[in-house]
Amino acid sequence: MRTLNRLTAIQVTRAKRPGVYSDGGGLYLQVTRSLAKSWLFRYMRQGKARGMGLGPTHTVSLVDARIKALDCRRQLIDGVDPLDEKLAKRRAEQRERPKSLPFRDCASEYIKTHRASWKNAKHQAQWESTLTTYAYPVLGDMPVSEIDTDEIMEVLKPIWASKTETATRVRGRIESVLSWATVNRYRSGLNPARWKGHLDQLLAKPSRLQKVQHHSALHYRDAPAFMTLLQSQEGLAALALQLVILTASRTIEVIGARRSEFDLECQVWTVPEERMKGGREHRVPLSTATMALLQPLLDTGSSAFVFPAIRGDKHLSNMAMLQLLKRMERADLTVHGFRSTFKDWARETTSHSKEVSEAALAHIIGDQTEAAYARGDLFAKRACLMQDWADYVSGQSTP
Structure with a gap:
């Protein structure tokens, strides 16, 4: 056989x-x-x-x-x-697969891979627009394996002093794309866009080129008078700005607020985690003044949004309150700055602890050990703080 x-x-x-x-x-x-x-x-x-x-x-x-x-x-x-x-x-x-993938293609793959972890479409748009404007003219068609320090400097040097904040973001984004390319074996060696021990020897520190620009804020002493003037204004933008001030909330949290988030019986506004900067649900205690502001808004209208846009199923534009400030001849102020007004008032004129005011602003505790033990949201204490703040800006108390 x-x-x-x-x-x-x-x-x-x-x-x-x-x-x-x-x-x-x-x-x-x-x-x-x-x-x-x-x-x-x-x-x-x-x-x-x-x-x-x-x-x-x-x-x-x-x-x-x-x-x-x-x-x-x-x-x-x-x-x-x-x-x-x-x-x-x-x-x-x-x-040994070809290592000639262009930077532009690597960037597209990086964005596609990380898109799900980014909080909103705006972040993706910023990535794409900054790379398109500043990086692609130099690096776009270059094989990532050939990109070195000279090419990175060609991108950054023209804007490092004049557009420092933008330039630092561009550098970080280029570094991320090149790191992705290295892990995927499209290039090898050290990352030429890294800062520490490399580009920090060739470019001035951003902090020395451009002072931090804080959001323009109203002094807390002027808050009651401003609120009185604001209450005389007509339109949804004026009502939205009042809610921003009374709750010390961010613009996007207020204009994107949905009716379903409010429980007036329990006097609480629950902002879901997907709408919060810190990615955590935030309960906002509602003062009596805030309840009076919200009641007619929640009783009328058919939109899911408390502050709907004129057309379409959308919320009020994030520019609406800035335009309102210009009409009020207060273009020197920013909407975000009212959070600073609240913070300064709480720190300088009240006995409420820093911990409570930080929680009211939905700030994340930086120390991980401390954060691990701080599991409560101090809601009862924040309710007292926000009532005191509402009484103050409404002219019912003085600092």
């Missing part, structure tokens, strides 16, 4: 029954239930049975399959596992 070459080409062609047919020497014809045919090499290695595919019969002939099986048997005689060798060769080929 033959131990090798048991099958014939005709048998291979006519095989219609699912199963495994031996040709000898570890070579088998494999027929699946769907009648797909392929070659399989079986062998023992260190007491364990292993199998390795040699290709489909429509591509690999019986003669070619026998040659492949012979090569596998020779490897085994030499102490080489043919399957391990095949996998090692495949990994080597993957490592």
